[in-house]
Amino acid sequence: MPRPFTPKVVTANLLREGDVVWLTADDRWTLDMAEAELIEDEAHAAVRLLDAHQPLVVVGEYLADATRGPGGPEPTHFRERFRTTGPTNRDHGKHAGQRPGPEA
Amino acid sequence: MYQYDDFDTAFLAERNAQFRAQVERRLDGSLTEDEFKPLRLMNGVYLQLHAYMLRVAIPYGTLSSDQMRALAHLARTYDKGYGHFTTRQNIQFNWPKLVDIPDMLDHLGTVGLHAIQTSGNTIRNVTADHFAGAAADEIADPRPVAELLRQWSTDHPEFQFLPRKFKIAVTGSPNDRAVTKAHDIGLRMTLRDGRPGFEVMVGGGLGRTPMIGKTIREFLPVADLLPYCEAIVSVYNRLGRRDNKYKARIKITVHETGLEEFSRLVEARFAELRPLFGGADQDVLARIEGMFADPAFRDGGAAPSGPPAFRSWVDTNTVAHKRADHAIVTVSLKAHGATPGDASADQMDLLADLADAHAYGELRISHEQNVILPHVPQDALPAVYDALRDAGLGTANVGLASDIIACPGMDYCALATARSIPVAQGLATRLDELKLEHEVGALKIKISGCINACGHHHVGHIGILGLDRAGVENYQITLGGDGTETAAIGERTGPGFAYDQVVPAVERIILAYLALRAGPQETFLDAYRRLGMAPFKAALYQTEEADAA
Numbered sequence: 001m002p003r004p005f006t007p008k009v010v011t012a013n014l015l016r017e018g019d020v021v022w023l024t025a026d027d028r029w030t031l032d033m034a035e036a037e038l039i040e041d042e043a044h045a046a047v048r049l050l051d052a053h054q055p056l057v058v059v060g061e062y063l064a065d066a067t068r069g070p071g072g073p074e075p076t077h078f079r080e081r082f083r084t085t086g087p088t089n090r091d092h093g094k095h096a097g098q099r100p101g102p103e104a
Numbered sequence: 105m106y107q108y109d110d111f112d113t114a115f116l117a118e119r120n121a122q123f124r125a126q127v128e129r130r131l132d133g134s135l136t137e138d139e140f141k142p143l144r145l146m147n148g149v150y151l152q153l154h155a156y157m158l159r160v161a162i163p164y165g166t167l168s169s170d171q172m173r174a175l176a177h178l179a180r181t182y183d184k185g186y187g188h189f190t191t192r193q194n195i196q197f198n199w200p201k202l203v204d205i206p207d208m209l210d211h212l213g214t215v216g217l218h219a220i221q222t223s224g225n226t227i228r229n230v231t232a233d234h235f236a237g238a239a240a241d242e243i244a245d246p247r248p249v250a251e252l253l254r255q256w257s258t259d260h261p262e263f264q265f266l267p268r269k270f271k272i273a274v275t276g277s278p279n280d281r282a283v284t285k286a287h288d289i290g291l292r293m294t295l296r297d298g299r300p301g302f303e304v305m306v307g308g309g310l311g312r313t314p315m316i317g318k319t320i321r322e323f324l325p326v327a328d329l330l331p332y333c334e335a336i337v338s339v340y341n342r343l344g345r346r347d348n349k350y351k352a353r354i355k356i357t358v359h360e361t362g363l364e365e366f367s368r369l370v371e372a373r374f375a376e377l378r379p380l381f382g383g384a385d386q387d388v389l390a391r392i393e394g395m396f397a398d399p400a401f402r403d404g405g406a407a408p409s410g411p412p413a414f415r416s417w418v419d420t421n422t423v424a425h426k427r428a429d430h431a432i433v434t435v436s437l438k439a440h441g442a443t444p445g446d447a448s449a450d451q452m453d454l455l456a457d458l459a460d461a462h463a464y465g466e467l468r469i470s471h472e473q474n475v476i477l478p479h480v481p482q483d484a485l486p487a488v489y490d491a492l493r494d495a496g497l498g499t500a501n502v503g504l505a506s507d508i509i510a511c512p513g514m515d516y517c518a519l520a521t522a523r524s525i526p527v528a529q530g531l532a533t534r535l536d537e538l539k540l541e542h543e544v545g546a547l548k549i550k551i552s553g554c555i556n557a558c559g560h561h562h563v564g565h566i567g568i569l570g571l572d573r574a575g576v577e578n579y580q581i582t583l584g585g586d587g588t589e590t591a592a593i594g595e596r597t598g599p600g601f602a603y604d605q606v607v608p609a610v611e612r613i614i615l616a617y618l619a620l621r622a623g624p625q626e627t628f629l630d631a632y633r634r635l636g637m638a639p640f641k642a643a644l645y646q647t648e649e650a651d652a653a
Contacts (some may be wrong), residue, residue: 016131017201018155056133060151077575079153079514082523086154087198087515089443089525 005042009033009073010052011083012061020083022073023052023061033084034072039063105168105466106251106395108216115259116213119220123147124206131203146226146264148219149205152518158197158205159222160212164232164250164274165193165476167467169456174215176452182208187452188516189437189445191471191509191558192271193231194222198516220258225266227257227337233275233282234470237396238432238478240424243293244300246276248393249329252385256330263337267344268352270337271309274302278589283471285317285591286310286563288354289336292589294323301325306336306366307358310557314593315355318363320370326389328374331381335374339366399464404429404481414489416542417500422485425478431485433463433477434470435492436499436507440536444510444528445473454495462488471560472509474502505540505547505614506532509560513553513570514577520553522570522577523603527551530607535614544614547628550585563587565629566613567594568606579606583613583640584632597641609644616643 010023011033021029022036030036039045045063052061064080066073075081082088108116123143130140144150148159160175167175175195179187182204183197190196200208212218221228230250237245253272257263263270274291275282284290290305302324308317324332340354343361351360358366404427409415422431435455438444447455455475459467462484468476480488492498501507508531511517513524528551535541550564554571561567567582578600585594601609614628620639621631632640641647 013151013155016203018151018199020154055137056131059137078577079572082514083153087525088523089515089529 005045006076007066007068007073008039008045008063009036009066010039010045010048010061011036011064011080012052012058015055015057015059021058023048027051029058033066033075034069036066036073038066038068038073105166106163106216106247106392112216113213116216116218119147119218120206120209120213123209127202127206142224145223146220147205147209148222149202150223150518152198152516153514153520154516155199156202156205157516158200158208158219159190160195160197160217160219161222161229162193162195162217162469163254164230164236164247165234165469165471166232166236166247167469168215169459169465169467171215171217172452172456172459172467174211174217176449176456178208178211179452180449185450186446186448188443188512189447189469189473189475191473191511191560192229193234193469193471194229195469196512198512223269224264225268225270226264227253227260227266227270227272230254230257231271231273231282231287231471233277233280234468234472234474234476235281235423235432235478236276236468237398238425238430239277240426241279242277242426243295244276245396246274246291246293248389248396249291249302249326250274251392251396252330252389253333255388256333256385263341266337266341267346267357268349268354270340270354272333276300280587280589280591281470283560283563283587283591284308285589286314286560286587287317288340289333290317291329296323299325302329304332304336307355307363308591309353309355310560310562311353312350312555312557313353313355314557314562315359316591316593318358320363320367327386328378330385331377332370332374335370335377338373338377339369343369399466399479401427401430401464401479402481405483407431407482408486410486410489413493413498413500414486417489417493417498418485420500420504420542421502422480425480429482431480431482433480433485433488434502435475435477435497436502437474437497438501438507438532439496439499440501440506441529441533443525444508447475451495451497454491454497458488458491472507474507501541503546503548504542505544505549506535507548508532509548509550509564511552511554511558513551513559517553517558519556520570521555521572522553522579524551524553524559524568524570527568527570527579527603527606531610534607534611538611540614540618543624544618545624545627547614547617548587549610560587561585562593563591564594565632566610568610571600573600577603579603579609581606581609581613581644583637584629586629595637597637597644599645612643612646613640616640
């Protein structure tokens, strides 16, 4: 039995800067995961991953598990959570000031 | 120290120009990411969790003050004001933009540093004893040989696409501070008939399948070193498995082939290669040795007295120099609660200034993620300590429980399965609260954030391995590892611990040691070897045996 599809976001790193970004529903790359498009259909996810193949803009695009939160998509795995917040040992990631801190 | 000649300078400039053009072609679409990735990796550029990362080699851990200032400049100009010294005597910059990296490499080139072969399936940065050239117990300075190996292995046409990465470590001392037995080739200097040579060990390594290196030659004359190493790598290049990434390191090749047969093949290849080395390599070595002459040591005076904090720092952070009027100072990058191995740009500049003022312009980086001032006159120790203390670098904990090795883990690394830095921070903070680590004495805690074991957890007296268990960070503990000449792989205690339970777990082990040891002279490792796993395990898992102990 294939595993049931779970909601996803498309994420990548900017080619020039390396910043973590997410794909929005209106085809922008955003630094804020909450603005990302939450994809709840498997076929649509495959199409959006193809849309995200923009080799002059981003690198390493992939589908990451996410869930619907009060302010927009939120990560479900700690790895993706750290990508949204930056390192937990320092408060100076791309998202400085928004991270949960070392005890997260 | 080694001084670049015109050939070296031209080689580096050409290589940097090539990489600059490769970056430009990637940005304009002439190169795909698949085409570009191996090129950037060959120049030390990774894409990590949050950003690009540039890994710069610090050959055999030796830096001049000018080189340290160049690293500070990169940290300040292109990063977020700090760099991370690694367990392989490299420094990693965690936040460079791809478009800036060619400029970073050009700046490094002005001081004879580069990032070549800090990634990829090549011979990586040759590492060495961080006290090389200064240690009282040293037969001879191993760095000239390390430099010879570096020159031989850099851009070696036969060894650019090995089955897997390849690491060489060298020590000139019988007391192994370079973890030579956990390297693909480990070289330990020995004497025969009054002449130095090397015990050659092969097939050591940590990672998924940890193995202690096996001695393939008890004594190898220095003149045979390059052809013999070339023979080893050549045989590995032919036999090493390319079908399975996890079985591709030479440790697996030696294990599967058997040391006897592997040795026979190496000796046969060596017999072919040795006549091809007509002595030019020894001429190069002689020229290199001339560059590693001792500095013009001044009279360093006698060991000074001072306030208790100073004396504690001297006791903990200095060791015997080969001259009685000098000391080797280890600067701890492990202030309690700080990120192990991180140094700010300002701290790097200060260390460079201190090296110029009090250590003949030399520094070393240890695989234990600390900085060494290798030649400090005894009468300069108070001034060095005062300056370090004022910069937050005066922590007196070298070799103690809070002098923790930790890989970047999931705070930075794309391969990590769990965090390691915050665990180290939490442990060190707790140890500082307990005020026990000086009583505990020598204790090496090493933490890796994945099975690749960059944090050397297998050879920690207490090793911690972070894993992802069903989407939750979980930490396995091993005991009894040892990275020295009595090397051993640690034994796993049992079930792992959640992120918020690992610090209390290690605290229980340490408290058990204090209760179990025969006396203050019995180190943690000695106590473990005498008592075995059982009493520590009982304390760790709080079973009845612990109550009875």
